[in-house]
Amino acid sequence: xxxxxxxxxxxxxxxxxxxxxxxxxxxxxxxxxxxxxxxxxxxxxxxxxxxxxxxxxxxxxxxxxxxxxxxxxxxxxxxxxxxxxxxxxxxxxxxxxxxxxxxxxxxxxxxxxxxxxxxxxxxxxxxxxxxxxxxxxxxxxxxxxxxxxxxxxxxxxxxxxxxxxxxxxxxxxxxxxxxxxxxxxxxxxxxxxxxxxxxxxxxxxxxxxxxxxxxxxxxxxxxxxxxxxxxxxxxxxxxxxxxxxxxxxxxxxxxxxxxxxxxxxxxxxxxxxxxxxxxxxxxxxxxxxxxxxxxxxxxxxxxxxxxxxxxxxxxxxxxxxxxxxxxxxxxxxxxxxxxxxxxxxxxxxxxxxxxxxxxxxxxxxxxxxxxxxxxxxxxxxxx
Amino acid sequence: xxxxxxxxxxxxxxxxxxxxxxxxxxxxxxxxxxxxxxxxxxxxxxxxxxxxxxxxxxxxxxxxxxxxxxxxxxxxxxxxxxxxxxxxxxxxxxxxxxxxxxxxxxxxxxxxxxxxxxxxxxxxxxxxxxxxxxxxxxxxxxxxxxxxxxxxxxxxxxxxxxxxxxxxxxxxxxxxxxxxxxxxxxxxxxxxxxxxxxxxxxxxxxxxxxxxxxxxxxxxxxxxxxxxxxxxxxxxxxxxxxxxxxxxxxxxxxxxxxxxxxxxxxxxxxxxxxxxxxxxxxxxxxxxxxxxxxxxxxxxxxxxxxxxxxxxxxxxxxxxxxxxxxxxxxxxxx
Numbered sequence: 001x002x003x004x005x006x007x008x009x010x011x012x013x014x015x016x017x018x019x020x021x022x023x024x025x026x027x028x029x030x031x032x033x034x035x036x037x038x039x040x041x042x043x044x045x046x047x048x049x050x051x052x053x054x055x056x057x058x059x060x061x062x063x064x065x066x067x068x069x070x071x072x073x074x075x076x077x078x079x080x081x082x083x084x085x086x087x088x089x090x091x092x093x094x095x096x097x098x099x100x101x102x103x104x105x106x107x108x109x110x111x112x113x114x115x116x117x118x119x120x121x122x123x124x125x126x127x128x129x130x131x132x133x134x135x136x137x138x139x140x141x142x143x144x145x146x147x148x149x150x151x152x153x154x155x156x157x158x159x160x161x162x163x164x165x166x167x168x169x170x171x172x173x174x175x176x177x178x179x180x181x182x183x184x185x186x187x188x189x190x191x192x193x194x195x196x197x198x199x200x201x202x203x204x205x206x207x208x209x210x211x212x213x214x215x216x217x218x219x220x221x222x223x224x225x226x227x228x229x230x231x232x233x234x235x236x237x238x239x240x241x242x243x244x245x246x247x248x249x250x251x252x253x254x255x256x257x258x259x260x261x262x263x264x265x266x267x268x269x270x271x272x273x274x275x276x277x278x279x280x281x282x283x284x285x286x287x288x289x290x291x292x293x294x295x296x297x298x299x300x301x302x303x304x305x306x307x308x309x310x311x312x313x314x315x316x317x318x319x320x321x322x323x324x325x326x327x328x329x330x331x332x333x334x335x336x337x338x339x340x341x342x343x344x345x346x347x348x349x350x351x352x353x354x355x356x357x358x359x360x361x362x363x364x365x366x367x368x369x370x371x372x373x374x375x376x377x378x379x380x381x382x383x
Numbered sequence: 384x385x386x387x388x389x390x391x392x393x394x395x396x397x398x399x400x401x402x403x404x405x406x407x408x409x410x411x412x413x414x415x416x417x418x419x420x421x422x423x424x425x426x427x428x429x430x431x432x433x434x435x436x437x438x439x440x441x442x443x444x445x446x447x448x449x450x451x452x453x454x455x456x457x458x459x460x461x462x463x464x465x466x467x468x469x470x471x472x473x474x475x476x477x478x479x480x481x482x483x484x485x486x487x488x489x490x491x492x493x494x495x496x497x498x499x500x501x502x503x504x505x506x507x508x509x510x511x512x513x514x515x516x517x518x519x520x521x522x523x524x525x526x527x528x529x530x531x532x533x534x535x536x537x538x539x540x541x542x543x544x545x546x547x548x549x550x551x552x553x554x555x556x557x558x559x560x561x562x563x564x565x566x567x568x569x570x571x572x573x574x575x576x577x578x579x580x581x582x583x584x585x586x587x588x589x590x591x592x593x594x595x596x597x598x599x600x601x602x603x604x605x606x607x608x609x610x611x612x613x614x615x616x617x618x619x620x621x622x623x624x625x626x627x628x629x630x631x632x633x634x635x636x637x638x639x640x641x642x643x644x645x646x647x648x649x650x651x652x653x654x655x656x657x658x659x660x661x662x663x664x665x666x667x668x669x670x671x672x673x674x675x676x677x678x679x680x681x682x683x684x685x686x687x688x689x690x691x692x693x694x695x696x697x698x699x700x701x702x703x704x705x706x707x708x709x710x711x712x713x714x715x716x717x
Contacts, residue, residue: 103465133497144465145497149489155458156490162459163466166418166444173462186486189455196450351496352535354503354558357584357631 024224026270027250028240032298034306036245046248049313055096055244056308057322059088059301062112064326065121068333069111069128073279077337079130082109086242086274089300090206092116093247094269097255098174103160105144105153105175109206113176114143121329122336131341151181154190154203161199161264172258174202174251180211182225191266195232200258202251203266206241208273213286226268234264241269242300272298345371400570402544403433403509406551407471411441414469417555419446421456421473421509430475431511431570453479457486457508461494464504471555477512478521484529491560492535506560507551512540513602513652514699515568517692523567524689525653527601530562531629531662537583538629540564542604544573546587546627549580557583566602586633588640592622595646595709598637598663600626603650603700610705618717619709629659637663638670645676646712650700655683677713 029040045051066085073081084091091112098104106113114124119136126135127146134145147153157175164171181187182205194201205225209216222228229236235257239250247269254265272295276283308314349356349364356364397405411417419437421429425448428435437446449456453474460470474480480487487508495503510530514523530538537559541547547565554561561583581587589604590611599607604625611621624640626633641647647667649660664679682700690698710717 132499133493134499134501138465138498138501140501145494145502149485152458152485152489155455155486156462156465158455159459159462159464160466161462163463163468166468167466171466185482186454186458189450189452190458192450192452193455193459347499351498351500353495353537358634359631 024227024238026238026240026268027246028243029245029249030243030303030307032242032303034303034310036307040245040249044249046245046252052245052304052308053313053318055092055248056301056304056314057318057325058092058096058116059244059304060322061326061329062088062092062116063301064330065115065333066112068330069125070275070279072125072333072337073128078125078128080278080280081111081125081128082278083273083275084109084112086295086299087206087208087271088112089244089247089304090204090241090269090271093244094174094176094204094251097248097251098172099255101142101169101171102255103142103144103157103171103173105157105173106146107150107153107176107178107181108146108148109178110146110176114141114146117141117143119143121333125333125337129337129341131343132347151177151184151187151190153177154181154187155193157201157203158190158194158197158199158264161194161201161258162197165197165199165261170200170259172200172202172255174204174255176204176206178211179205179207179209179216179219179225180214181205182228183211183219188228191228191232191234191264194264195234198261198263200261201264202254202258203264204251205266205268206271207268208241208271210273210277210287212277212281215286224268226266229266232266234266235262236266236268238268238270241271242295242298242303244300244304271300395575396573397544397576398571398573399541399544399547399565400431400433402547402576403551403565404435404437405576406548406555407434407437408440410471410552410555411437411445414555415445416467417445417469417471418463419471419473420449420460422449422451422475424448424473429473431567433509433511433565433570434473453481453483454486457483457491460506460508461486461490461504464506465494465502469505469507469555471507471509473509473511475511476518476522477510477524477526480508480510480526487530487536487562488533492533495559496535503558504560505555505558507554507557507563508560509563509565511565511567511570513566513568514689514695515602517695518567519692520689523695525651525684527562527564527629527651528653528658530564531659535560536630537561538564539583539627540566540601540629541627542566542569542599542601542625544575545577545580546625548576548578550583550627552578553581553583564601568602569605572605581627584628584631584633586627586636587625588622588636589625590621590623592620592644594620594644595648595712596622596624596637596640596644597648597650597705597709598624598626598667599650600629602652606700606702606705607650610702610709613702614706614709617706619706621709632663632666634666634670637667641667641671642674645674646709647671647675647679648682648705648708648712649679650682650705652684652699654686655681656686658683677711680708680711682708
C-alpha cells in the first residue's frame with residue numbers, strides 16, 4: 001500500500017452510482033407521505049423489519065432526549081443547548097450505519113448521535129452544562145470531543161482515517177458538519193487531504209438550511225453542497241436528510257466503500273433545523289412560520305412511523321416499550337441534571353500537560369492556599 | 384552542505400540542519416509510529432534539506448509530502464496522533480504556520496485538556512523561524528510568542544548542534560505537543576554532536592560572568608555570546624543564559640544567574656511589545672527585585688512587520704545594541 005494513491009478513476013464501487021452528482025435532487029427512499037420508493041432493493045439491511053424498528057426506537061428516544069435537554073436549558077440546568085429536533089434521520093441514521101470501532105467526530109449540535117452511540121446522556125451534556133469541555137472518554141467511545149469551531153474537526157477525521165489506513169485497520173472516520181461549516185477553509189483542506197490519500201473518511205454535511213441566521217443561499221452559490229465532492233475527485237451524494245432509510249443506506253455504502261479502499265465520500269443530507277440555533281437565538285427574525293410548516297410535514301420520525309404502521313410492523317407493545325424507554329431516559333436526565341454537578345478545581349491544572357510545568361505547580365499551590373484560607377474563614381465564622 | 388549524514392564520518396562536525404535530520408532518523412528508527420510529513424519534505428528533502436533522504440530510507444508511509452495547506456497538515460497530524468501515531472510536521476517557514484494557527488490554538492494545545500487526558504497529542508511542529516537569511520516577506524518572522532502564549536504547548540528552540548538533536552528527540556518522545564522552533568540562520572552552523580542533552584525546560588548557562596546576565600534563545604544566543612566577548616574588552620564580565628525552552632520556562636536557572644549578577648538584558652528578534660522578553664523581564668523583576676541593580680532591559684526587533692532583506696540588519700538585535708543596553712544598566716563605578 002502506498003500512502004499517495006492515485007484516485008481510482010475506474011468507478012466508485014457505489015452500487016447506487018452516485019460518485020458524480022450533477023443532478024441536485026436528493027436521493028430518497030421514503031417520501032414525505034411515508035411511502036417507499038421503488039428504487040430501493042428489498043435486500044438492503046435497512047429494510048429489515050428489526051432494523052427498521054430499532055431505528056424508529058432510537059429516533060423516539062433521541063427526540064425525547066432533545067426535548068428534555070431543551071427543557072433543561074429553559075430551567076437553567078444547561079448553559080446552552082443547540083437542538084437537533086427534526087434532524088433525527090441524520091443524527092441517528094448516520095450513527096447506526098457505523099461500527100463501534102469506527103471513529104465519530106461530532107459538533108455541538110450532535111448530542112442525539114452521541115446518545116444513540118450509547119454515551120450517557122449526562123456525559124453527553126457535560127460540555128453544554130459547563131462542567132467540563134467533554135464528559136465522556138473519547139478513546140472508549142471512539143468519539144472525539146464535540147467540536148465548537150466550525151469544520152475544524154474535519155481534518156482530524158481525515159488524519160485519523162489516514163492513520164487507520166497506514167495501520168492496516170478497517171476503521172472508518174465520520175465527521176459531521178453543518179452547511180455553514182462547508183464555507184470554512186478547514187472543510188476544504190480536509191476533503192482534499194482525504195481524497196489525495198484515499199483515506200477511509202466520510203464527511204457528512206447536515207444541510208439544515210441556516211448557519212445561525214444566514215440561509216444556504218448566502219452560504220454558497222453552488223446548486224448543491226454535494227457538488228463540492230467533484231472538485232476533490234471524491235464520491236459525493238445528496239440525500240434526503242429527513243429520510244432515515246436513505247441516510248442509513250448512504251452512510252453504510254460510504255463506509256463499505258471506505259473499507260474497500262475506495263476513499264472518502266462527501267454526503268450532503270438535506271434537512272431542516274426546526275428549532276432556533278440555540279436558546280439565545282430568535283429564529284422568527286430571519287425565517288417565516290410558513291417555511292417551518294413546510295418542513296413540519298416532512299418530519300423524519302413521523303415519516304418512518306407512518307411507513308411502519310402502514311406495513312403493519314409497529315405493534316402497540318413496541319410503541320409502549322419505546323415510549324417507556326424514552327420517558328425513563330427523560331426522568332433520569334431530570335434527576336441527574338437537577339443535581340449540582342461536582343467539579344474539582346484541581347482539574348484546572350491536571351490535564352494541561354502530561355507533567356505540569358513548574359509554573360502550573362506554583363499556580364495550583366496558590367489556588368489551593370486561597371481555597372484553604374476561604375475554608376478556614378468559613379469555619380471560623382461558623383464557630 | 385552534505386546531502387546526508389553518510390559523509391559525516393570523515394568530519395566529526397555536523398551542521399544544525401544535519402543534527403535535526405539525524406534526530407528524525409533516530410526517532411523514526413526507534414519508533415515506527417513516528418511519521419514525518421509536510422510540504423516538500425519527501426522527495427526534495429525539505430527546502431532546507433532537513434528531511435533529506437527520509438522518504439528514500441523509511442518509505443513514503445513514514446515521510447511524505449502533503450498538499451499545500453498548513454491547517455490541513457496540522458489537523459491531519461492531530462487526527463493521526465488521536466490514532467496512536469507520533470507525527471512530526473514541518474511548517475516550512477515561520478509565517479506559513481499562521482493558517483494552521485486555529486488548529487494549533489484550538490485543538491493541538493487543548494485536546495488533552497478538553498478530554499481530561501483521554502486524547503494526548505504527541506505531535507511535534509517544526510517551525511523554521513527568524514531572520515538574517517535574506518528571506519522576502521513572510522519568511523523571517525519570529526512567531527514563538529504566539530505559541531508561548533497558548534497554554535498546552537511546549538515551545539523549545541535550540542541554538543547548538545547538540546541541543547537541536549537532543550531537544551528534538553525529547554520533543555518526539557514527549558506525550559504533549561511541542562512547537563520546535565528552528566533558527567534558520569543557524570542551520571549551517573557546525574559543531575560536534577553530543578547525543579546526550581537537556582530535558583525540555585532546562586536552560587543552559589553558555590558563558591559564566593559576574594556583572595550582568597544576557598538572556599537569549601535560538602538565533603540570538605550567538606549574538607549574546609559575541610556581545611559578551613566584545614563586552615569583555617570593555618570591562619564587562621557578562622553571563623549568557625540560553626533558554627532552550629520558552630515553555631516550560633526555567634525560572635531556576637534564570638533567577639540564579641540574575642541574583643548572582645544583579646543585572647539582566649533579554650534579547651530576541653521578535654517585536655518587543657507583548658513579546659516573550661516582556662514575560663521574562665516581568666518574571667525576573669518578580670523574583671530578583673532585591674538583587675537587581677537596574678531595571679531589566681530588552682533588546683528586541685522593532686515593533687514593525689518584519690522588514691525587507693535590505694533593511695533587516697537595522698531590525699535584528701546587534702552586538703552594539705546589546706552592549707548599549709548593558710551600558711545603560713546603572714553602573715555607578717563606570
